[in-house]
Amino acid sequence: MLFPYRVIIVGAGLGGLALAHGLRGQGVDVAVYERDAHPDARPQGYRIQLDEPGLTGLRRCLPAPLFRLCLATAGAPPARVSVRNRRLEVLADRAAGGGSPETAGGSGAAGGSGGPGGAAGPYAFNRPTLRQIMLSGLTGHVHYGARLVDYRHEADGRVTARFADGRSATGDLLVGADGVHSAVRRLLLPGARVEDAGLRLVYGRIPLDARSRAGLPDWVFESIFTVITGGPGHPHLGVGPVELGARPEHAGLAQRPPAALSPVGDYLACMVGAPADHPAMPAFEELRELTPAALRDLALRVLGEDWHEDVHRLLARWDTHSLFPLRISTATPVPAWESGPVTLIGDAIHAMSPVLAMGANTAVRDAGELTRALGGAGDAPDPAGPLVAAVRAYEGRMREYAFAIVADSRRTGQRRVGQRERPRPLPR
Ligand SMILES: Cc1cc2nc3c(=O)[nH]c(=O)nc-3n(C[C@H](O)[C@H](O)[C@H](O)COP(=O)(O)OP(=O)(O)OC[C@H]3O[C@@H](n4cnc5c(N)ncnc54)[C@H](O)[C@@H]3O)c2cc1C
Structure with a gap:
């Protein structure tokens, strides 16, 4: 049904943008309000893996040509996630697409790389x-x-x-898609807690061209993501290839209307992670102030010497300028609340550690679920009105699937990469 309302979305991350497309596709009047001064105001990070349910959410929300362009400019590495120890022995290997890794050799078939039409992923x-x-x-x-x-x-x-610069915007529904430190969540659900998961990452890239690729070990290209773990409480390394199907700058221009996409070369996303209480790890406020060169020194110091020589060879190729630090957060399940004309999607309500690569998948799924619920608004009469009934239906479903994945990410993070068992409150 045509949804004759105006929706204000706060936050132009992947969740907020997917929702904007989904609602516009149904003829809804949508306005997105983003804190950043412009789209390139800050680095957006590197690799993002989408499988199901993110791809279904994306397909549900985006116009078909844009969805095809997303897939055409992505890479489709082997659909496996591997966990190895410092000597590179395989500890676990599973088909990519959510859930915890199974023991080595024990998992089923790969998820299939799909295609522009099918999009099974990852x-x-x-x-x-x-x-x-x-x-x-x-x-x-x-x-x-x-x-x-x-x-x-x-x-x-x-x-x-109301916005900090004095602007304001009125709508029938306000959606907080404003990420882990969500202002909308703090106003709507002041009791909801997001905690420091006790993990710090130094995240960067290794550029890939024919020459550099030839010098890299094969195993990094055999899985969509490989975690090399030093064991619970110890540092780890994460590596994932991003080899794009089509050059974005060309594929964008071939689009009607053309999309101006920045050129980008293939790379390996590569991160070193360690528990926040590792003796060499400074407080996050200090970590944030380090130069890329100092971050690199710190990461190598934290990791130590006792790793397979491939690990040292990889890190020797880390692009120092690409490095930045991250603190990992995790949400605590929120009991059901009374639904109304303000709701939340994505990290704003269910931040999780990235160990299962499910945060953006779930944010985009939320966008698809909310679009669908609002699309059917009015189908079932409800005393609170069609809009609140649709929001309630979305929130009920979202709480169930999203907090299950938060819990799974937390358990896997504790087992594999030393995520804290008792997270601490984030500084406000
Ligand atoms: C290292 C790392 C790797 C990851 N890899 C994956 C992966 O492979 N797959 C996966 O599914 N997930 C991954 N994730 C998780 C994923 O990045 C997040 O879950 C996802 O970005 C959440 O999207 P979002 O739209 O909810 O929030 P965000 O992407 O955080 O977007 C929020 C937006 O809101 C804006 N904003 C914030 N406050 C305000 C305000 N007050 N007013 C207006 N605007 C505001 C922000 O500027 C931002 O643009 C990873 C996370 C990390 C840290």
């Missing part, structure tokens, strides 16, 4: 390219430099969002 996207494609279809609907600070309920049931 796909390794260059995150900035994916975001550029999603933005390209929303010109005029995304407002930058708009940091939400507050919202209020109007007497007619609508909601007005």
Whole structure:
């Protein structure tokens, strides 16, 4: 059914942009408000892996040509996730696509690399390219430099969002897609907790061309992602190839209307992770201030010497300028709340550690689920009105699938990469 409302989305990350497309596809009046001053205001990170359920969410939300462009510019490495020890012996190996790794040799068939039509996945996207494609279809609907600070309920049931620069926007529904430190969540659910998972990452890239590829070990290309673990409580290394199917700058221009996509070369995403309480790891506030060269020194010091020589060879090729630090957060399950004209999607409600690569998958799934629920708004009469009934249906489903994945990510993180068993509150 045509949904005759206005929806305000806070946050132009993957979740918020997918939702904007999904709702616009149903004729809904959508406005996205993003804190950053412009789309390139800060680095968006590197690799992002989408399988099911993210691909279904993306397909449900995006216009078909944009969805095809996303897949065409992604890579489809072997659909396996491997866990190895410091000597590179395989500890676990599973078909990619969510869930915990099974023991070595014990898992079923690979998930299949799909194709532009089928999209079974998994796909390794260059995150900035994916975001550029999603933005390209929303010109005029995304407002930058708009940091939400507050919202209020109007007497007619609508909601007005207020932004730090004095702007405001009123809609029938306000969706917080504003990530792990969500301002909308803090206002809507002040009791909801997001905690420091006790993991720090130094994240970067190893550029790939024919020459550099020839000098790298084969095993890094045999799985969509490989975790090399030093054991619980010890540092780890994560590696994932991003070898794009089509050059984004060419594929974008072939699109009608053309999409201006930045050129990008193939690379290996490569991160070193360690428990926050590792003796060599400084406080996050300090880590954030380190130069890329100092981050590199720190990561190598934290990792230590006692690893297979391939690991040292890989890290010798790390592009120092690409390095930045990350603190990993995890949400605590939130009991059901009374639904209304303000809701949440993605990391804003269910932040999780990246160990299962399910955060963006789930954010995009949320976008698809909310689009579907709102599309059917009015199908079942409800005393609270069709909009709140649709939001309630979405929230009920989302709480169930999303917090199960948060818990699975937490367990796997504890077992594989030393995620803290008792997370600590994040500084406000
Ligand atoms: C190292 C690493 C690797 C990962 N790899 C994967 C992977 O392979 N696969 C996967 O599925 N997930 C992965 N994830 C998780 C994934 O990055 C997140 O789950 C995903 O980005 C969440 O999307 P989102 O749209 O909810 O939030 P975000 O992407 O965080 O977007 C939120 C947006 O809201 C804006 N914003 C924030 N506050 C405000 C405000 N007050 N007002 C206005 N705008 C605001 C922000 O600027 C941002 O643009 C990874 C995470 C990490 C750390």
